[in-house]
Amino acid sequence: MRITLFMAMTALLTMSPAAAWAQRNPKKEAEFLITRPVVGDPLPELTVYTPEGKEFKTADLRGHYTVLTFGCLT
């Protein structure tokens, strides 16, 4: 089974030595987990772009497992 690792990164232009600046917030994390989409929901169907400006649909990821991680390299 193919796995697609789909990493959403911000300001991904150099990697910083600083620890991740995102602060953990238990209350907001709990809210996030019960906010849709939740486990069992479909991944929203959206159109994004390739760096050349061509459209890419999230539906095209079907057919294999996808890990989507919002990271930040700054």
Place this chain on the structure above:
Amino acid sequence: MFFIYKSLAHPELAGNYVQPFTLDERLAHARQAEKQLGATVPWLVDAMDNRLKHALGDRANSEFIVDPKGIIVRKRAWSHPAEVRTDLEKLVGPVENITREEDVKLKLELPIKSAAARGVVPRLKRSEQMQAIVIVPKIDPKGPSFFAKLRAETDPDLFRDGAGKLYLGFHLDPLHEAHWNNLTKPLSFKLEVPEGVKIGKLSFESPPVMAPSDSDPREFLVDVENWPEGKSIRLSVIYYACVGKETCHTVKQEYEIHLERDRDAGKARGEGAGFWDAEGFARQNLARDKNGDGKLNKAEVQGLIVPHFESFDKNQDGLLDFEELKPVSDWLNHHHQPGTALSTPK
């Protein structure tokens, strides 16, 4: 596997990159990221309405695992690589060859060099509490590029009481490779405020700069009172931006500024992100010392240090100690804010 470019979480960090105003500028950022990181992983770019970021809950460091039918089977508020691996082993089965960080083959090149020196004009000190607010640039497809881009932030007081400080900063976009021409009239702007809004003054001009050119932001703090939500302030700016030695543009641009928090604008961190003091930097990095020997081996460092590890390891013992880590901060400040002079010779 894809990298996704979305709105910058920390504009000004790591090369003074600023939030793009157009999809073309976002695409250019993603192409720069491709080049700079040098990874073989393809990139995708979120749309200007940040639909992907919003659709998935807008949470830094969150994680989703989606099955082949497109159904979300795991959701975490805080991603952890070991947990992802365990999940995938449960869902898909164990793998023989684990992909490691080094397999991604990041080149980690340095950011775009500023078109002129930085660190010439002192940065304006502004409160860490300030929050970015929505700005709407008036984009004329036939007009000049937004060589300088406005960032607006306010005190939390301004939301609460309608009175407080408004930060207006014009940041040169490194992708347009322009610098200020200080031999001509400095940047100036005018504000048009809704009726009833009290503001210190309506016309502003950047103070003259002795150096003939530089790339530092032009920043202003304005006292505002009685700004009702739903009513925008209009700003019109005029500046001279030069690309190379010969080509200078007279640029007139307009913005609407709304008293509405911009949750996609990121946190620029006060007077300029990406600066570390030497000792604080060394201490912060030594927190990554996993084996407790008080020094960092190559596996314990991250980011731009990795490809330059050997050059920082002055005594060539394969480890970076406190004294060796201190000058790294200076080196990083220089490269994260390209154009800033190195104060410690390498």
